[in-house]
Amino acid sequence: MLPLSSRESARRRLLDALRREGPLARVEIGQHLGMSPATVSELTASLIDEGILMAEDSADQSPGLMRGRPKTRLYFAETLGSVVGVWTGFNRIELRLVDSAGRTRASRHVERRLRNLEAEELMDVLAQTIATFAEESGARDVKAVGLACQGYVDTRDGIVAWSPVLGTRDLPLASGLSQRLGKPVLMENDASAMAFAIAQRNADLRSGRTACLMVGDGVGLGFLIQGELYRGARFGGSEFGHVRLRRSGPQCRCGGRGCIEAYLADYALHRDAQLIDHRPAPTLLLPSEEAMSDIVGQARAGDPALLNLFHAAGEVLGDAVGILIQTLEPDHIVICGPGTRAMDLLRPSFESALESQTIPELRALATIHVVESSMDLLTEGVVMQALRDLDLDLARLKAA
Amino acid sequence: MLPLSSRESARRRLLDALRREGPLARVEIGQHLGMSPATVSELTASLIDEGILMAEDSADQSPGLMRGRPKTRLYFAETLGSVVGVWTGFNRIELRLVDSAGRTRASRHVERRLRNLEAEELMDVLAQTIATFAEESGARDVKAVGLACQGYVDTRDGIVAWSPVLGTRDLPLASGLSQRLGKPVLMENDASAMAFAIAQRNADLRSGRTACLMVGDGVGLGFLIQGELYRGARFGGSEFGHVRLRRSGPQCRCGGRGCIEAYLADYALHRDAQLIDHRPAPTLLLPSEEAMSDIVGQARAGDPALLNLFHAAGEVLGDAVGILIQTLEPDHIVICGPGTRAMDLLRPSFESALESQTIPELRALATIHVVESSMDLLTEGVVMQALRDLDLDLARLKAA
DNA sequence: TTTGTTTTATTCGTACTGTGAATAAACTAC
DNA sequence: GTAGTTTATTCACAGTACGAATAAAACAAA
Missing domain, CATH: 1.10.10.10 (Winged helix-like DNA-binding domain superfamily/Winged helix DNA-binding domain)
Structure with a gap:
């Protein structure tokens, strides 16, 4: 800080x-x-x-x-201990144990939905899940826990102001977990964590300005300047997915309408695909990868209604990237997350929307990278950040 | 750099x-x-x-x-010389002579439209205007010229990639003027210059992140981090006014439709007001302050069609600020420029649009300042930047 | 075995920057 | 005058980084 x-x-x-x-x-x-x-x-x-x-x-x-x-x-040194990285998605928890050198020792994902729980119970469940994972992975030396989730995450105080995956508002998640686990807990917005992880793997992205748009469960933005995460006034990244692009668009989990997420996120595509078939609209859970592959497959096979869905989604993606380019003028734009699985379907309308929104000189500035990354990469990012914090703590400890 | x-x-x-x-x-x-x-x-x-x-x-x-x-x-020291700051608007050129201590020695504005000129002629006219102003102000010691204009301004190379006020594209304005005047010429996006000037006058705005939205001739954004201008990959600020918020909105000077500017800029309000009266649509010149006051006055008096215009504009302003908040999470938002003259008319729809777009926790982060500033403050900002560059040059000269 | 050759790592002297503490300077109050 | 007060400078020192010289650790050749 x-x-x-x-x-x-x-x-x-x-x-x-x-x-x-x-x-x-x-x-x-x-x-x-x-x-x-x-x-x-x-x-x-x-x-x-x-x-x-x-x-x-x-x-x-x-x-x-x-x-x-x-x-x-x-x-x-091996003796430095390890860190557990956690991502809480809509109905899944990703866990990763990493040693101080940054090598992954174990990883796992657990099917669990947290949204229906009260604050105390939620933290109990989460703490229990983390503790069990650490124990079963044979880690006796966990020094810290890094936790990423969607939503407005106050990284300094470890408070989740609002998240679509949690039922409660202004939840002091870091302190609650820290108490239960007896270890420092560091929080991060999920898109920020993903952006950081991706930049660790590509040196280009660590120079200049990189805007990393994560499309998957929701839509998030992580913004890096010279390889370091941009920090806003309070919340790490930004819940860019809840920028409203269409005044009367489809319903979004945030309660609004026409948000970027309401077109692009997995839950939105899945819901709208179901509606086409006149099936009952599903609850806003994260659909399985199989269900999503299915939709993408049918669209690729030429289903016109589904193609329309992806067309609209691509247009929104193009508008979103256009806004980023016009506002931040990044050197690199990364589109990542599970949503990239349908990039071929999104691309035509994505590109025409982007073109209609920006002048060529501006568009030429930003290289657009499509990085097929799954959500488990995200835990890598949050662990890296936690490790860096630990390094700093060690240094300041010795200095004092 | x-x-x-x-x-x-x-x-x-x-x-x-x-x-x-x-x-x-x-x-x-x-x-x-x-x-x-x-x-x-x-x-x-x-x-x-x-x-x-x-x-x-x-x-x-x-x-x-x-x-x-x-x-x-x-x-x-007086002997350090002075700097001329220039702003080229749509049919007006603002000039300011400032000494090395930052005190304004003279200022003037000239009615002149540059858009109809060829590149060479344009630079001749501009150079002549600047030289005449400097001479008539009794400045014999002008060390540099700072020039701000709307549009995509490459601050490093001094090239205007596109500007609504100039007829030509990719104009190497800095080098052209520098040649003609025999002095270094520094270029800046106009909203960036305004943002810098305003932050010089308010210490609060120099800490944290400040997004400064300038509404007037057009709509621009200057973004400051810890008092320093954020620099994108190539162009200084961003031509935020050309973010398209409505897919089929009114015509914008950039050729697109539904840009922020096409609702909020003076030319847009003036044009739409004329259309209500079934008068012929005016050319896209900058209307006079009197004409604008007239429109605002009639709206305040209760003209329903004009009130509708301001209602729509306020809504767009709210959406724009919402996007800024959700993307950058600034500590301060400044709304400035001549457009603030109608803030009372914009406010109701501005606030409801902002509320419908952001969660309270996020909205509470940013203090919104409305700063009534006219375009001539802008020359102050560009001069300050030029003076700082001169300071640095002096230091590096001595070091070598 | 000895003597170079090559590459890696450390040490040493130096330069630069910034600080606290001591000192000097310049004034007022009495 | 002398004491008191505030401002400015000087000085010794600490932290950081660097180039150059030196040391270390290997292999290659005679």
Whole structure:
């Protein structure tokens, strides 16, 4: 939250690089980050001293076909413990156990719907689910929990002001879980977490401005400036999916009408597909991947009513991206999440809507990346953020 | 453009404070900026050495009712020269001559329409206008020119990709004028310039995130993070006015339909008011302030058709602010420009549209400021930016 | 085995920035 | 005058980063 000191930021960049790239020798770190060998030596010396990093045993080297002094790679100490990342979707909870080096040790998803629960019960269930997962994954050293969900998430105070997946408003979820689990709990908006995870895997996206539109269960936006998440006044990202694009459009889970989400989200497409067949409108649950594949398959086979649905959705996506381009002028636009499964169906109307909304000079600025990512990548993002927080805590602990 | 070194940023903050507050003693600078007296002494010593600042003669002090060593205030050296700020509107050019301390020495506006001119002629006319103004204002020491206009302005290269006020596309205006005037020319999007000027006058707006929506000739957005203009990938701010909010709304100057501007800008309100009276639709010129006052007056008197116009405009304004809140989550929203003259008429529908689009928690984040500002404030913003650039150039010159 | 060659890592001296504390300066009050 | 008060400068020091020199650890060649 508070601005990082020069040292802290160098330290963070160093540890970030090690998590992304795996073990690196000091020279390599210097090349990656543009630091002098002297600086890298000094930084790594204190990180090793603090027990965060370890130096590779020179014995276990790669084949002996290289000249010169061999590299000694640095890696994260196992003793640092691990972090559990959690995503709570509409009727599913994704869990991931990650060690301090950023390697996934275990992952699982649990079918569970939280919306019908009271605040206390909800937190009990969630805490229990996390604890069970950690135990059954054989983790004895969980240092923190990172939790992402849709909606307005106050990342600083760990309060969910409103979320379509929870029944209650202004829920102090972080403190509630923290109490139950005896560990710090860090909250994040889900689209922000996804944006961060995707940027960790693509260096291009970590330079300039990247707007990451996640389409799936809902529609969210994560915005990165130079690889760091943009933070608004209170809530991390923005619930961009609830921007109202059509004054009298279809019903949205937020209570409004014509939101971006009400056209593009899985639940919306599924609901509208059911309505075409005159079947009873389903509840607003997250439809299964099979159900969605089915709809996409029928549309690809030429079902005209379904094609219309995707046409309208693509148009809304084009308008949404147009707004982002005109407001933020990003260098990169990423469209990600399960919704990309139908990108071929969305594309024609997406592109024509985008064209009709922006001048060519502006459109040419942003590279549009379509990244097929599933929701479980999301837990990776929130874990990475939690790990970085832990790094910082460790540093400040030693300093005090 | 390139990130400032620690020293450069301290230096900039110091000079910014002096321009905003007028002459300050070293202690006062320290208090304003949270710097130690030692640091301020060191910084000011080199600024005085470089001839940028001067120390007040201890003789001309204020009344002798204070104890202790008297303050010696620091001020900008007169010898540093001045800067001309220019805004090109639809049929008006605003000019302002400012000295290095940020004080306005002269200002003027010229009625002139540039849209009908070819590129070369346009630049000739503009250069001539600026030169004449500078000469007639008795400025012999103009060091730079800052130029703001509506549209997609590439601030780095000084190219106007598209502007409703110019006839040509991708016009290299900065280099063209620079050649003709023999001085560096800095370009800026007009809403960005206005946002910067307004933030210079209100300290609150310089902390956190401030989205400044300028309504007048057109509709523009300037976005500030911690008092500094947000820069997109290429163009400074964003031509937010051309976000399309209604799929089949009124015609906009950009060629599209249903843009924010097509409801809110002066030309749009004026045009639609004429249409009500079945008078021939006027050309898309900037109507005079009198004509606009007339329309507002008739609406206040109860003309139902005009009230409808303002109702629709207010609704669009509410939607626009809603989008900003949901996308950027700013701490402050500023609505400024001549369009605020009708804020009383816009307000009811503005507020209901905003309410229907955002959840209360989110709406509560942003303070909405209505700042009645005319377009001539805009030249102040662009001049301030140009002065800061000059400061930096001076510093880098000395360093090399 | 010894002596280079090559690459990696550390150490050392230096430069820059920013700070607290001590000191100097410049005035008023009595 | 002298004491008191506020402002400005100086000085010693700490933190950070860097280039250059040096040390370390391997392989290659004689």
